[in-house]
Amino acid sequence: xxxxxxxxxxxxxxxxxxxxxxxxxxxxxxxxxxxxxxxxxxxxxxxxxxxxxxxxxxxxxxxxxxxxxxxxxxxxxxxxxxxxxxxxxxxxxxxxxxxxxxxxxxxxxxxxxxxxxxxxxxxxxxxxxxxxxxxxxxxxxxxxxxxxxxxxxxxxxxxxxxxxxxxxxxxxxxxxxxxxxxxxxxxxxxxxxxxxxxxxxxxxxxxxxxxxxxxxxxxxxxxxxxxxxxxxxxxxxxxxxxxxxxxxxxxxxxxxxxxxxxxxxxxxxxxxxxxxxxxxxxxxxxxxxxxxxxxxxxxxxxxxxxxxxxxxxxxxxxxxxxxxxxxxxxxxxxxxxxxxxxxxxxxxxxx
Ligand code: TXA
Ligand code: MG
Numbered sequence: 162x163x164x165x166x167x168x169x170x171x172x173x174x175x176x177x178x179x180x181x182x183x184x185x186x187x188x189x190x191x192x193x194x195x196x197x198x199x200x201x202x203x204x205x206x207x208x209x210x211x212x213x214x215x216x217x218x219x220x221x222x223x224x225x226x227x228x229x230x231x232x233x234x235x236x237x238x239x240x241x242x243x244x245x246x247x248x249x250x251x252x253x254x255x256x257x258x259x260x261x262x263x264x265x266x267x268x269x270x271x272x273x274x275x276x277x278x279x280x281x282x283x284x285x286x287x288x289x290x291x292x293x294x295x296x297x298x299x300x301x302x303x304x305x306x307x308x309x310x311x312x313x314x315x316x317x318x319x320x321x322x323x324x325x326x327x328x329x330x331x332x333x334x335x336x337x338x339x340x341x342x343x344x345x346x347x348x349x350x351x352x353x354x355x356x357x358x359x360x361x362x363x364x365x366x367x368x369x370x371x372x373x374x375x376x377x378x379x380x381x382x383x384x385x386x387x388x389x390x391x392x393x394x395x396x397x398x399x400x401x402x403x404x405x406x407x408x409x410x411x412x413x414x415x416x417x418x419x420x421x422x423x424x425x426x427x428x429x430x431x432x433x434x435x436x437x438x439x440x441x442x443x444x445x446x447x448x449x450x451x452x453x454x455x456x457x458x459x460x461x462x463x464x465x466x467x468x469x470x471x472x473x474x475x476x477x478x479x480x481x482x483x484x485x486x487x488x489x490x491x492x493x494x495x496x497x498x499x500x501x502x503x504x505x506x507x508x509x510x511x512x
Contacts, residue, residue: 164329164332165328165329166195166324166327166328166329166330166331166332166333166334167332167333167334168320168324168333168334168336169184169333169334169335169336170320170335170336170337171292171335171336171337172292172337172338173290173291173292173337176291176292176295178295180335181292181295181296181299182299183333184196184296184299184300184333184335185296185298185299185300185301186299187300187332187333188205188206188207188213188296188299188300188301188304189207189300189301191206191207191210191212191213191216192206192213192216192331192332192333193205193206193213193216193217193220193330193331193332193333194206194296194300194331194332194333194334194335195309195317195320195323195327195331195333195334195335196292196293196296196306196309196334196335196337197290197292197293197320197335197336197337197338197340198232198288198290198293198306198340199260199261199288199289199290199293199340199341199342200261200288200340200341200342200343200344200345200346200362200363201308201309201316201317201318201340201342201343201344201345201469202308202309202316202317202318202319202320202322202323202340203232203293203304203306203307203308203309204217204220204221204306204307204308204309204323204327204331205232205296205297205300205304205305205306206304206305206306207300207301207303207304207305208229208231208232208242208272208276208303208304208305209271209272209273209276209301209303210273211273211274211275211276212275213305214229214273214275214276214305215275217229217305217306217307220327220330220331221307221310221311221312221327222311222312222313223307223312224312224394225275225278226278226279226394227278227307227394227395228276228277228278228279228280228282228283228284228394228395229276229277229278229284229305229306229307230263230284230285230286230305230306230307230346231272231276231283231284231285231286231303231304231305232285232286232287232288232293232297232303232304232305232306233285233286233287233297233302233303234259234287234288234293234294234295234297234298234302235298235302236254236258236287238302238303239254239285239287241269241271242268242269242271242272242283242285242303243266243267243268243269243283243285244266244267244268244269245266245267245351246266247351249351249356249373250264250266250349250351250356252372252373253349253369253372253373254287256372257364258287259287259288259289259294260287260288260289260364261288261289261342261346261347261362261363261364262286262346262347262349262362262364263284263285263286263346263347263348263349263360264284264285264286264348264349264350264351265282265283265284265285265348265349265350265351265352265359266282266283266285266351266352267281267282267283267352268280268281268282268283276305278394282350282352284348286346290337290341292335292337296335307395308345309322309323309326309327309334310322310323310326310327311326311327313402314326314401314473315401315403315468315469315470315472315473315504316344316345316401316469317469318339318340318343318466318469318470319338319339319340319470320334320335320336320337320338322469322470322473339466340466341466342362342363342462342465342466343465343466343467343468343469343470344362344363344465344468344469344493344496344497344500345360345362346360346362346363346364347360347361347362347363347364347365347369347496348360348362348393349369349376350379350392353377355375355376355377356369356373356375356376356377357376357377357378357379357392358376358377358378358379358382359379359382359391359392359393359396360382360393360395360396360499361378361382361495361496361499362493362496363465363492363493363496365492365493365495365496366378366495368492379391379392379393379396381396381397382396382499401469401472401500401503401504402503402504402506403472403473403475403476403483403504404475404476405436405475405480405481405482405483406481406482406483406508407472407483407484407485407504407505407506407508408482408483408484408485408505408508408509408510409484409485409486409487409501409502409505409508409509409510410484410485410486410487410509410510410512411486411487411509411510411511411512412511412512414442414443416512417443417486417487417512418443418446418447419512420510420512421437421447421449421484421486422446422447422448422449424482424484425437425447425448425449425484426448428449428481428482429449433481433482434450434451434478434479434480434481434482435449435450435451435480435481435482435483435484436449436450436451436452436453436475436478436480436482436483436484437449437451437452437453437483437484437485438453438455438471438483438484438485438486439452439453439454439455439486440454440455440456440457440458440464440486441454441456441457441458442457442458443486450480451475451478451480453471453474453475455467455468455471455488458488458490461488461490461491461492461493461494461497462493464488464490464493464497465493465496465497468497468500468501469500472504485501485505487501487509488501
């Protein structure tokens with residue numbers, strides 16, 4: 162039976178306490194509430210209730226061996242759900258929590274296997290968004306939350322995206338406007354001898370190394386053969402896939418523009434519609450059916466923030482083929498290209 166999620170709007174500076182208390186009650190009673198964070202919208206359920214986690218998997222259509230991140234809103238709540246907190250993790254927490262950082266630890270007994278996808282480790286994040294924090298506290302302190310999209314679609318960066326995917330399967334959506342960052346948190350695994358990045362995000366490998374010394378990047382993220390699988394179960398799926406075929410064209414600007422225009426013309430002759438992910442610097446140089454400006458090359462924050470929205474918007478148009486420029490920007494380039502490469506099924510052409 163499908164119901165309609167209640168949608169309540171609020172901002173970080175004007176919280177709706179009455180709605181937050183009700184949202185907390187929904188969570189405590191085993192229901193699901195979608196909420197904004199600084200990275201992407203999350204689909205929250207009580208992390209300590211196995212049935213809530215099962216409901217999350219069902220709502221997203223997500224395989225139940227893909228573990229959920231447990232969100233907290235008080236530093237002192239960490240020790241109840243994990244067994245070992247390495248000194249380096251504390252250093253990182255002091256620097257980046259609350260914020261777009263998820264850390265993986267050995268889990269304690271109270272965290273159900275349903276939440277961790279059967280693993281003995283648990284991923285924990287302390288988000289900086291005030292709406293998220295208040296909701297977590299209202300819901301009892303431990304909220305399991307994957308991104309609030311249907312499995313396989315781009316993560317939601319607005320409440321409207323959440324409504325599109327989950328509006329008829331969950332209890333409430335808190336609309337806090339557009340998120341700040343637009344890409345999911347950086348995940349660092351502390352169950353390894355050397356801290357291991359399982360998913361790049363706003364906090365880059367270089368920033369982590371600056372704070373911790375040696376940090377490694379999961380080889381499974383860089384190599385794409387069948388044997389080298391990413392350690393985070395969720396990173397192995399072809400996520401964020403638009404309906405049309407996406408190809409990344411990489412090289413210097415002039416060559417990229419020429420190559421994409423050439424391909425767009427050929428597509429037109431073949432009766433296929435072309436979409437392009439361009440920057441404000443290049444948009445006017447392209448000729449094709451649909452050109453989306455992701456942002457300026459000078460502002461990587463804008464590119465990160467618009468990536469998922471742009472990928473989603475192509476799904477509402479009938480383009481057959483999409484080309485994108487590459488975005489190896491200084492801080493978030495690894496994260497942006499990781500998501501874009503996954504969306505493209507690693508189809509990249511150098512010119
Ligand atoms: O920014 C974010 O982290 C957002 C917001 C809502 O906080 N959440 C998010 O959750 O991106 P999700 O479920 O879409 O992605 C979680 C990723 C998956 O790739 C999952 O496999 C991995 O984290 N993960 C979770 N627990 C893990 C564990 N114990 N070991 C290895 N990977 C884990
Ligand atoms: Mg996700």
